[in-house]
Amino acid sequence: MYEIVMPQLSDSMDEGKLIAWKVNVGQEVKSGDVIAEVESDKAIMEVETFKDGVVKELLVKEGEEAKVGSVIARIETDEKSSEKQVKIPQEVKKEKEKEKQEETQEIQAKPELDMRPKKAQSVKKQSDETVKNISPKARAKAAQYGIELQTLTQHTAKTQLHTQDVEAYMQEHYFTPKAQQLLKTYKLQTSLFSLDHKIDATEVQEYIDRHEIPLPHAISSLQKAIINNVTLSAQKPVFHMYEHGDATLLEQNRQYSITAWLIKIFATVMMRHETFRSRLYDESIAVYPNASIAVAVADAKELYMPVVKNANKLSIKEIDAVLKSFKSKLQTKNFRSQDMQGSTFGLSNLGMLGVERFDAMINKEDSAIMAVGAINEGKISLTLTADHRLINGYEAALFMGDVKKELLNSLCYQI
Numbered sequence: 001m002y003e004i005v006m007p008q009l010s011d012s013m014d015e016g017k018l019i020a021w022k023v024n025v026g027q028e029v030k031s032g033d034v035i036a037e038v039e040s041d042k043a044i045m046e047v048e049t050f051k052d053g054v055v056k057e058l059l060v061k062e063g064e065e066a067k068v069g070s071v072i073a074r075i076e077t078d079e080k081s082s083e084k085q086v087k088i089p090q091e092v093k094k095e096k097e098k099e100k101q102e103e104t105q106e107i108q109a110k111p112e113l114d115m116r117p118k119k120a121q122s123v124k125k126q127s128d129e130t131v132k133n134i135s136p137k138a139r140a141k142a143a144q145y146g147i148e149l150q151t152l153t154q155h156t157a158k159t160q161l162h163t164q165d166v167e168a169y170m171q172e173h174y175f176t177p178k179a180q181q182l183l184k185t186y187k188l189q190t191s192l193f194s195l196d197h198k199i200d201a202t203e204v205q206e207y208i209d210r211h212e213i214p215l216p217h218a219i220s221s222l223q224k225a226i227i228n229n230v231t232l233s234a235q236k237p238v239f240h241m242y243e244h245g246d247a248t249l250l251e252q253n254r255q256y257s258i259t260a261w262l263i264k265i266f267a268t269v270m271m272r273h274e275t276f277r278s279r280l281y282d283e284s285i286a287v288y289p290n291a292s293i294a295v296a297v298a299d300a301k302e303l304y305m306p307v308v309k310n311a312n313k314l315s316i317k318e319i320d321a322v323l324k325s326f327k328s329k330l331q332t333k334n335f336r337s338q339d340m341q342g343s344t345f346g347l348s349n350l351g352m353l354g355v356e357r358f359d360a361m362i363n364k365e366d367s368a369i370m371a372v373g374a375i376n377e378g379k380i381s382l383t384l385t386a387d388h389r390l391i392n393g394y395e396a397a398l399f400m401g402d403v404k405k406e407l408l409n410s411l412c413y414q415i
Contacts, residue, residue: 002051004073006066007038007160015067018060027055032136035073045164048135053077134161141166145195170195179204186213226303233361237388240359243400245407247380258380259295259349260320262372267291267311269402270345275391276399277344279365285390294343294363297326304330305346305363306339347372357381367391380407 006016019037023029029049036047053075060072134142134149138161142149147166156165170190171180178201183190186208193199193207207213219227250258270276270291277288290310297304306326308319329335346369348360360371360383367390373381382403386396 001056002049002053002075002077003071004035004047004049004075006060006068006070006072007045007047007162008068008158015065017065018062018072020062021058023055023058025055025058029053029055029075045162047072048137048162049075050133050135050160051075051077135163138163138166145170174199175204176200182208185215187216188213223302229364230361233363236362238362238385239388239393239396241384241386241393241396241400242357243382243384243404244379245382245404246378247375247407248378249407250380251375251378256316256320257323258351258375259347259372260316260323262349262370263293263295263308263311263319263323263347264314264316265403265406266293266345266347266370267308267314268406269399271312272402273395273399275395276367278367278390279344280367280387280390288344292342292344294340294346294366294369295323295326296346296348296360297330299330302333304335304340305343306335307341307343309342345369351375351380357383359383360385362387368396 017039019039021036023033023035029035030052031048031050033049034046035049035055038045038047055073056076057074058072059074060066066072134153139149141163142152145166147169149161152161152166152169155169158165167190171183174190174193174195174197175183176198179199182188182201182204188204188207193203247258250261253261268291270293274287277291279286279288291312292307292309293311294305294307297306304326306329308314308322311319314322326339329339343363344366346360346363346366348369349372350358351372351374355373356376357373358371360369362369362385366387368384368386371383371385373383375381382400384396384400391399
């Protein structure tokens with residue numbers, strides 16, 4: 001039985017995430033086949049098998065993490081055939097040992113390995129043949145650049161070698177530390193350069209500028225969540241409704257933010273229209289007793305949708321205090337999962353940035369969202385995006401009509 005372990009893909013890696021299995025239990029595999037993709041703390045790499053056999057067990061689920069060195073899969077091999085060895089006569093052994101010593105002396109005599117691309121040799125050196133746990137791709141790449149596998153295994157101190165190990169070895173020998181950092185940052189391969197001299201950061205940067213290579217940015221877990229939410233929102237059947245409301249009283253009452261006033265107004269109107277307090281599930285519609293509203297807060301890089309819970313029961317002052325706490329959490333990136341839960345309606349206000357009108361995407365399972373634009377000549381721009389499965393045009397028109405009335409009646413609210 002051949003066991004495949006979680007590889008250590010970087011010096012700082014303690015555990016890796018199993019991104020995807022490329023094989024199934026019962027599937028026949030050959031040495032060099034890619035069986036999985038693993039994410040380290042730096043990149044996603046392929047994991048290969050070094051033996052032929054049949055996949056017996058896949059011990060880690062996709063998306064789960066495992067410690068470096070722990071068994072992630074088992075492959076059933078033909079142990080009898082793999083253990084067959086041809087006995088080498090004593091005279092041949094001595095001759096091969098002598099050849100190995102001569103090769104070692106020759107390598108030590110050289111001030112630096114010549115790793116310029118070479119044509120693949122038809123006869124492999126005996127020292128290379130003794131290295132078994134190296135993938136076919138890595139072996140071919142090492143041969144292409146004239147790298148002795150024995151030297152490679154001693155350098156890396158790893159029991160299994162992949163193409164990234166060969167690449168790392170080449171970087172260390174032919175690039176300065178700063179140049180290596182640029183290669184990693186821009187995900188460049190050493191094969192792009194002529195490996196006949198020591199390459200510094202200036203030469204790598206010139207290559208980047210000359211070929212206009214973009215700087216890649218890893219997607220954070222938060223960004224992945226935003227992408228998933230937006231993708232789900234885009235699949236909803238929605239319609240838009242555009243209106244303007246009287247903003248005279250909003251402009252006169254600047255003790256609290258316009259967003260705070262609007263949340264109170266929307267919450268008040270939501271209590272009259274239950275579809276705006278609803279969520280759609282597979283077999284039912286859930287109508288919530290209170291009006292909880294998600295508010296878009298963002299900086300230059302990240303977007304959050306924290307929820308003002310039970311806004312219908314809060315005063316303007318209390319709502320304003322909740323919004324200020326959101327700003328504080330945005331600055332420190334200290335939002336909790338509980339902050340993002342419980343809404344059925346959303347609000348996105350870009351009016352303070354001078355945006356006159358825009359469409360907003362519905363947040364997660366909410367029924368609708370209001371996009372608030374700038375105030376112009378005493379009128380504030382309102383754009384409603386509604387989930388047509390829950391809200392029809394007539395209900396949306398009644399809701400918008402009540403919002404416009406409440407804008408004229410906001411002085412009656414308890415501050």
